[in-house]
Structures are given as structure tokens and as C-alpha cells.
Amino acid sequence: MKISKDQIQDANTKTIDSHNENFSFLSEQLSKKGHDVSNIISKLSKFQVAIPSWALGAGGTRFGRFSFYGEPSSLEQKLDDVGIIHSLTQTAGSVSLHIPWDIPSDYSAIKEQAEKLNIKFDSVNSNTFQDQEGAKESYKYGSLSNISKAVRDQAIAHNLEVIKIGDKLGSKSLTVWLADGSCFPGQNNFQTALQNTQDSLKDIYKGLPNDWSLLIEYKPYEPNFYSTVIQDWGTSFMLANECGDKAFTLVDLGHHLPNCNIEQIISMLMLKGKLGGFHFNDSKYGDDDLTVGSIKPYALFLIFNELVYGMQNNPQNPDLAWMIDASHNIKDPLEDLIQSIEAIQQAYAKALLVDQKALKVAQQEHDVVKCQEILQEAYRTDVRPLVEKTRFDIGGAISPIDTYRYLNVRNELIKERGKHTTATGL
Numbered sequence: 001m002k003i004s005k006d007q008i009q010d011a012n013t014k015t016i017d018s019h020n021e022n023f024s025f026l027s028e029q030l031s032k033k034g035h036d037v038s039n040i041i042s043k044l045s046k047f048q049v050a051i052p053s054w055a056l057g058a059g060g061t062r063f064g065r066f067s068f069y070g071e072p073s074s075l076e077q078k079l080d081d082v083g084i085i086h087s088l089t090q091t092a093g094s095v096s097l098h099i100p101w102d103i104p105s106d107y108s109a110i111k112e113q114a115e116k117l118n119i120k121f122d123s124v125n126s127n128t129f130q131d132q133e134g135a136k137e138s139y140k141y142g143s144l145s146n147i148s149k150a151v152r153d154q155a156i157a158h159n160l161e162v163i164k165i166g167d168k169l170g171s172k173s174l175t176v177w178l179a180d181g182s183c184f185p186g187q188n189n190f191q192t193a194l195q196n197t198q199d200s201l202k203d204i205y206k207g208l209p210n211d212w213s214l215l216i217e218y219k220p221y222e223p224n225f226y227s228t229v230i231q232d233w234g235t236s237f238m239l240a241n242e243c244g245d246k247a248f249t250l251v252d253l254g255h256h257l258p259n260c261n262i263e264q265i266i267s268m269l270m271l272k273g274k275l276g277g278f279h280f281n282d283s284k285y286g287d288d289d290l291t292v293g294s295i296k297p298y299a300l301f302l303i304f305n306e307l308v309y310g311m312q313n314n315p316q317n318p319d320l321a322w323m324i325d326a327s328h329n330i331k332d333p334l335e336d337l338i339q340s341i342e343a344i345q346q347a348y349a350k351a352l353l354v355d356q357k358a359l360k361v362a363q364q365e366h367d368v369v370k371c372q373e374i375l376q377e378a379y380r381t382d383v384r385p386l387v388e389k390t391r392f393d394i395g396g397a398i399s400p401i402d403t404y405r406y407l408n409v410r411n412e413l414i415k416e417r418g419k420h421t422t423a424t425g426l
């Protein structure tokens, strides 16, 4: 199924009048406060976030998985789903593939399809957290950190293969997330595991094309419950520095222990020019992969405030690879992703409203109350008409979720694909 421009325009006619009313009110208010509304809209319209190929089917837990009907069962169908989200939001113009779940059988056909849908190939993700059929070595006790050289070599070779696949598609970065670690004290020697990981990453780094980046993701626990080799930003930062200029840290919102100050981590990494990628999701307890902004919207805003500050003040930091890394198990995955995109755009818009000059003055005067007021003034602004206007101007839906339902997208997909389909890798 593809959504046409006419279908979106038709759906927009239902809400255009109330949207115009809301937007002109907000726009006037913001202009009076000295904001350049068209500049904010222009920044918002340029923001694109990648959709991971594994978020298009219903996710599962270790207790079970409940399929969502009409799921994509091939890479082609996954691209079509990203195309649907992109048509509605005009903000999801890239896909992040997971290898070996999404190896194309016909590269030129896949590239042609992506081009028609106006979708680019973002970072490619390697997988050494599960054994593949017919693999000689097992990752049960780790991959890049494994005590066995044969296992490490297999994992390195896999990553080099992923780079080759990504290169054929036009990707420009490799994301490495390792499940490596231990479940019990004494199981691993911490230093050996870290040293092996460092050496393996260096071997992968050597195979990186010149215009590529290596993004090193960290996570404190799960699937290992005693130690994880790359458990925090500091370890990732250290490994990236050891690898070289093309290696960066990737921050995933769900990969932190409770109450961690993620915005401060982002700010430090951007100052050092080492924040390479960013994965959005939300969580209450651990790596819950919930819809972005569904649990801690203020934290998301504070994070965006640092991202915006970094984008404006840290030319030493590269452009970020943005991706939604959520895969929930009870919602329609496409609606879930649309909600996430909406939350990301709202947080970005609010962060763009922070009066940075006034904040600097208040900080210099140690006016703590004023500092908080400035941030909350931006946070408490209802920016929804601004986000709607951005989407409308670039050909998207004023209300993507309503339009998705109005066009009966899920039923159309079930008609096309059948009820009981399962996305690869899930």
C-alpha cells in the first residue's frame, strides 16, 4: 500500500480550518516574544529520523510475542511501511537495516524502491547477539570480547560483511551494539574482555570506508545481568577514542540505569565532538522500548535542549544519526512510530524556543529561579500547531494518526499481506 498526495490533501481538508486558527494564534504569540517562527519551521522541516527495520513488526518479550496483523514479512514490505510513515509525517526519510535479518536479494531493485519512496539507507546494524543458522562458532559467551580467537574472528568478519552490504546501499555508518558480558562474578576477566573488545573494534575500524563512521552503543545490563563489557558512555567514549576520528559514541535513551542524567552525557560528548548517533525511545524501569515521550516528556525536552545547544555551538561534533529504537508489543507498530515522531518533533520545537541568550544572562547572575523559568516557559508552550504547520508545508498530514486511521491503512495491509505474517528477525 502507498499513500498518495491526494489522499493526504483530502484528509487535511477536514482539519485545515481549526489548524489555521491555532497556528495563527501561536505564531502571533511567539512573534511577540521575539521568536522567528519561519526559522523554527525551517529547522523542524529539515529534521529526519531513521526508522529501524525491526520496529515495523510487533516486538516481543522473553515471555511471548503477540503478532500484529498484516506485518511486513520481507525487506520490500518493510520499506513500504517506512514509506507510509514518511508520506504521513515527511520526517522518516531513512531506514536503518539489521543484518542478517534484512540482507537484500536484489540490491538495485531495493535501491530503486527506496528512491521511489524517497527513503535513504541510514546506519547498518550488525548482530552478534544471537547465533545464525550454520554458523561455525557460537556467541553464547560473547562475540568481540570472547576469550576464543575463532569466535572473535567470526564476529569481526560479520561486521566487515555488514559494512560491505551497507556500502552497496549508500549507508555511511556501522552501529555496533554488543550483548557481551557476564551473568556471574568470576565468569569473565573484565580486563581481558575489554582488551579483546578494543582489539576487535580496531580490526573492524580498519575496514571502514573513509567517509564512514563507527558508532559504538553502550548498555548497562541485559541480556547479561552481572556485567556488560561496554556498559556506559565512558567505556564507549574510551573505545571510540582508541579506534580513531571516525569512531563515535551512540546514546540510546533506554540504555541507562534509573535516574541517570542523560542530557549531561549528551552535552559532554558533543563538547568533545564524539556524539555520533542517537536512539530514541522511552522507559519506566529499564530498556523498555516504549513510545518516545510517553513516560518522561520533560526529560526528553531537556535532552533536546542540550542537542540543540550542541548543534548550535559544537562544530567539532558531526551531524547525528537519529533513529527511533523502540519496538513495542501491544500497539500497531506504525501508529507507535508515528506517535514517537510527533513526540520528537514537539521536544525539538520546544528546545528551539529556549531563549539561550536570556539563559546565559540568568546563569551569569546566578538567578536560579529565572533559569528554571526560561526552560519551563519553552517546555510549557503548546507547540503542536507549529509541528502541524511544518508537516503541512512539506506535504505531510496535519494529523498523521487520524489520517492513518481515516485511510484504513492497517486493514489495507492485512488485505494485501494476510493476517498471520511475521516480520523477519522478530
Ligand SMILES: [Mn+2]
Pocket (backbone or CB within 6 Å): 217, 252, 279, 325
Ligand atoms: Mn539502540
